[in-house]
Amino acid sequence: MAELLRNYVAGKWIAGNGEGTLLTDPVTGEALARVSSDGLDLRAAFDYTRTSGGAALRGFTYAARAAQLSEVAKLLQAQRDDYYAISLANSGTTKNDSAVDIDGGIFTLSYYAKLGATLGDVHALRDGTPANLSRDQSFTSQHVLTPTRGLALFINAFNFPSWGLWEKAAPALLSGVPVIVKPATATAWLAQRMVADVVNAGILPAGALSVICGSSAGLLDQIETFDVVSFTGSAKTAAKLRAHPAFVARGARLNVEADSLNSAVLAADAEPGTAAFDLFIKEVVREMTVKSGQKCTAIRRAFVPKDHLGAAADALVARLSAVSVGNPRNESVRMGSLVSREQYDAVRAGIASLREEARLAFDGSQVRLVDADPAVAACIAPHLFVIDDASHAVRVHDVEVFGPVATLCGYEVATGNSRLEEAQAVELARRGQGSLVASVYSNDDTRLARIALELADTHGRVHAISPSVAQSHTGHGNVMPMSLHGGPGRAGGGEELGGLRALNFYHRRAAIQGPAASIDALTESTGKVEI
Structure with missing residues (x-):
């Protein structure tokens, strides 16, 4: 039987009563240890x-x-x-x-x-x-x-x-x-x-x-x-x-x-072929795959101008196709597993929910796992959804799938005398009802500042990125101790x-x-x- 890990309380190491709960390897299913707090004073x-x-x-x-x-x-x-x-x-x-x-x-x-x-x-x-x-x-x-x-x-x-x-x-x-x-x-x-x-x-x-x-x-x-x-x-x-x-x-x-339905916003000036567009694509993929998407700060919704929706989807699919998924003991694997089969089932249920209002651009269920038995391992490859008009969507703004899942959403660019061309993207980000973080990508530092201030009232942190910080920024999902971690509303307050x-x-x-x-x-x- 796997070892029972002891609790440390009142200055003593004390084992809980009973057999406890079994901890397992989420890739192989191997029993690792047991934990119990039963009987503690x-x-x-x-x-x-x-x-x-x-x-x-x-x-x-x-x-x-x-x-x-x-x-x-x-x-x-x-x-x-x-x-x-x-x-x-x-x-x-x-x-x-x-x-x-x-x-x-x-x-x-x-x-x-x-x-x-x-x-x-x-x-x-x-x-x-x-x-x-x-x-x-x-x-x-x-x-x-x-x-x-x-x-x-x-x-x-x-x-x-x-x-x-x-x-x-x-x-x-x-x-x-x-x-x-x-x-x-x-x-x-x-x-x-x-x-x-x-x-x-x-x-x-x-x-x-x-x-x-x-x-x-x-x-x-x-x-x-x-x-x-x-x-x-x-x-x-x-x-x-x-x-x-x-x-x-x-x-x-x-x-x-x-919970937190975090966002990434591609500014209206960040057209395909520009440095800001490339930074956006790279960061969305990174946030989908780091820790298999099991981060409270991961990008769940990515907003792009409708005219660039197709190009963004193609670029994301190309990068996601190169991600190897499976047993992290294999050096070729870039993304490991979820923490348990229970979490695997929860992610699958979330994917099924999003499929009711969005289309799959990249279907991770078709990806072959490396050195992992799909019937045992809690591995799931990335899933990218696309919604042409997120203003009429509901689930994408309400269902957080805690895994390698994100939805690419189109937004209308305001033209004419609008102070903020990205006004609809900001409004859609706010429909998350309070989030830990939003990131913005533009080739224009002044534009970044305007968008960031608009997002600040409903986000604990705004990560603003232009090509000038391509090599120095800390990443959308990385929580640095110098900056606030937390968020209003749904994110917990x-x-x-x-x-x-x-x-x-x-x-x-x-x-x-x-x-x-x-x-x-x-x-x-x-x-x-x-x-």
């Missing part, structure tokens, strides 16, 4: 995290906690080969796709370590400058930020077991808030192993970092007023979470990253990363009003920051 685990972990972390300064993050990053870097092997086996990813998750997580840790070092040897932060409350300026007010005296619970998604952990944990630990992570069951092995390596190295104080594998049942019942919860997953599950007494009655904070902005979720802001001399004394024990 959750109340004791959460209390220990708050008291021991929280008190110990708050005892360090920001600079000291930043140094700890730096040591964690170095440790993980030294173990990269082991993590790549786990990712290959448990997630079915190619080496390049594993790098997005593993190296991306380590890079984010290192970034926050460097950022935290600038905050200094202090235990609290000043937000802004003092404000006078009296005419003689003797009575003033200063806003301060202090770490919340609770814990951070992370309920993560299956697609990024490494990055999903560390992009949340880095700002939490830097803030002085202890962490309990509940990784998605299907790919929990990598997160559990990383936590184990950090715990065994003794870098962080006891109780600062814990992991619970298996069911999430009962976790929210332990959440108290000053705890914070960060969730990444479906909008349906997020709606259930929001109704929990932990948030409704006890007022705990909840950050949500949910949450915010993560964004540099020091990420610390805001883990701090409490208060206004201290008092004698000017007392407020001046705060400068001796606090660091300066505006978040």
Whole structure:
């Protein structure tokens, strides 16, 4: 029988009861490990995290906690080969796709370590400058930020077991808030192993970092007023979470990253044959195939002027035809598998739904898999749909297929005296009801700025690309720790990363009003920051 991975709670490694849930290789079906959280004393685990972990972390300064993050990053870097092997086996990813998750997580840790070092040897932060409350300026007010005296619970998604952990944990630990992570069951092995390596190295104080594998049942019942919860997953599950007494009655904070029908917009000037057109084609294909399209930021809808629809479809099909799909252990394979047969079935259902209003330009079901049995492997080749007039479509703006699937949509270019020729493309992008990211491609930098501002109200991030940044841009779907990750509306309304902005979720802001001399004394024990 496959090994049962243990949970780390209350400063101890504890195996859950029962046989647990089996984790398998999504390509071969091989049994890898089992996970279970049954029988854990959750109340004791959460209390220990708050008291021991929280008190110990708050005892360090920001600079000291930043140094700890730096040591964690170095440790993980030294173990990269082991993590790549786990990712290959448990997630079915190619080496390049594993790098997005593993190296991306380590890079984010290192970034926050460097950022935290600038905050200094202090235990609290000043937000802004003092404000006078009296005419003689003797009575003033200063806003301060202090770490919340609770814990951070992370309920993560299956697609990024490494990055999903560390992009949340880095700002939490830097803030002085202890962490309990509940990784998605299907790919929990990598997160559990990383936590184990950090715990065994003794870098962080006891109780600062814990992991619970298996069911999430009962976790929210332990959440108290000053705890914070960060969730990444479906909008349906997020709606259930929001109704929990932990948030409704006890007022705990909840950050949500949910569904997202992200867009790419080809500007009216980016005709076939121009550099911007080529960049658009390259990026759509990359976003369809990286991690087999299992990214919350992947391009799901690509809008092009109707006159260029045929040329864009032909160019995309030509590139997609060259993508080899199958067992990532074969060096010729460019795209691996989905994480499970369950996810495979969900993607197939989504494809069937889109077929009811769109036509297939590239049918991945006709692609032969490399070194993989189609009856066993969770591999599915890219599917590209085309809709001539997306203004009358419904499903393409509502159904997110979490796999290598995208829809190319035509839009009418406004002519005459219109301020924005791409106005209909912007309106169609907004029909996603709030998204994590949209990207825009133009040969004109000024045009890019106009379109980006129009998209900003319904997107957490706008990725604007012209030929001038062809070699330097970070990619539509790559989440950089310097920029905001999150989005309004359907995307969950949450915010993560964004540099020091990420610390805001883990701090409490208060206004201290008092004698000017007392407020001046705060400068001796606090660091300066505006978040």
